[in-house]
Amino acid sequence: METLNLSELFAEFKESKNLDRETLISILEEVYRSVLVKKYGAADNFDIIINVDKGDIEIWRNRKIVEDSALVDLNQEVTHSEAIKHNADFEVGEDFTEEVSRKEFSRRNILSLRQSLNSRINEYKKGNVYNKYKERVGEIITAEVYQTFKKEALLLDEEGNELVIPKSEQIPS
Secondary structure (H helix, E strand, C coil): CCCCCCHHHHHHHHHHCCCCHHHHHHHHHHHHHHHHHHHHCCCCCEEEEEECCCCEEEEEEEEEEECHHHCCCCCCEEEHHHHHHHCCCCCCCCEEEEEECHHHCCHHHHHHHHHHHHHHHHHHHHHHHHHHHHHHCCCCCCCEEEEECCCEEEEECCCCCEEEEEHHHCCCC
């Protein structure tokens, strides 16, 4: 598979979004699975390998080799004649594993992947901020005013999280 350097991406997300590697890996795997479901109908026979050290993602598709006339599900099965093109030693009933190239993904799939990744990371971040502050209801918290609007103000807490405070909760003037 073509190399996609994710080490820079991991470093960027760790600094800007306060995400650890394991969380980002699980989000990436979940997003890739959703795109595979959209493209192939199911993703249970795919293995997604995210190598943080090398900075790449590999997707492997596992299918069962069947006789040419017995092909029922193209996602789960591959014909014997197609399998022996890759290796002449394959027999009917064996497992056939092939790497899925990113070139197989259409532009729409890539855009969907990107949009899903951004939304899942934002959901995770919002959940973390909520969990951090739900126990602190009624406490006074210090934060820096980042931007003010007519109906609300944006604040930055000590960890760089963006918080919203409505006008009704602010001190007048």
